[in-house]
Amino acid sequence: MTCSCLDRRDLGLLLLRAGTGGVLAAHGAQKLFGWFGGGGLEGTGAFMESIGYAPGKRNALTAGLAEAGGGTLLALGLATPAAGSGGGGRDGGAAAVHAPQGFFSQGGGYEYPAFLGMVCAALAVAGPGRYSVDHALGHGLNRAWMVPAALAGTAVGVLVTLGARKKQVRERNEGVSPEA
Secondary structure, eight states, X not given: OOOOHHHHHHHHHHHHHHHHHHHHHHHHHHHXXXXXXXXHHHHHHHHHHHTTXXXXXXXXXXXXXXXXXXXXXXXXXXXXXXXXHHHHHXXXXXXXXXXXXXXXXXXXXXXXXXXXXXHXXXXXXXXXXXXXXXXXXXXXXXXXXXXXXXXXXXXXXXXXHHHHHHHHHHHHHXXXXXXX
């Protein structure tokens, strides 16, 4: 029995979705529950605060939900445009934090979150393939118009978040109290 090109593409999308979604979900579990050596909401919140994402606990919760929820949805192939763009947006914020250390991840650079975000965005655009919950449900949550809407909405959210972080970092560096 030979495998058609469509079967190969759909199997490749399944593997890419499952792997990428699993990585995102595990990172989210670290932030939300402290699993897999993560800091949970308290530890991750303190870290988020230290790098300018204030309030830290709320940002930890948001990032954890985006990763755990988006990763799970991505792995299942459910609401793929939203799941992929959400994962891509989360990694856009992470890449911004790592950018001052350069490109390569072994030096603390943005290589890993940028690549993971690109894969998530590509999956949002490519769609889930036949071996997905979206396909089984008739693609009700995977319409063509949803791709640009999800990517644009995520881009706006990332830009607002990064702008707020930049302001927090600037104020901290200048010794200005955020409450002032």
